[in-house]
Amino acid sequence: MHQQLNNKIQVAIQTEFPDVDIYYTLNGTEPTPASLKYTEPFRLSKTAEVKQGPS
């Protein structure tokens, strides 16, 4: 889910499964456990392809 905030996009990631870590990338590459770990909604200030997956 996402929403605009002053020409930025705030992205929140949800999962149907509890107690899993979510990793994501901002350049369209496949996420790995070495990627960014999702902890809270984040803001995009430029175009990004967000790809996320559970560990």
Add this chain to the structure above:
Amino acid sequence: MGYTAHMNFPIHKAANALATVQDSTQLLTKLTDLEYAQPDNTDPRWQRLPSNTTLNLQFNRLTKISELQLTALRYTISSYYPPAEVEVLGSIKKAAAFIQGRNKISYKISFPPTNITQLRIKLSGVDPIPAGHFAAGGKSWLLLDELVIN
């Protein structure tokens, strides 16, 4: 890793630009609000428009642009067809042939970098609905997502 999901979030030069249908003053904010729709015709982020529509996009300053991207929902059972033709500043790009079904159809039209303050986008729909559809001969509609200008 398990299954991954992805979504593209363009932040572009027409963000919050004033979009209207030609000869109308009603603002179509869904076309420039950086809110991107899911492939579901009930998602309120889609803008519903008649199948043949000319859009005006007004920029608040001289802006050098070289590309228009737009996405339309194809959901033919509900008479939503993507544009058959998209015309920008006299440049014409034609879409591929249509089959029944539902998916998001993306258009990407590139042109030499040009300084503009206003852009006109003429959308010609599938009109009438083609043979084979239960509503063949009827009126189709457009469901458009963001007008992405780069």
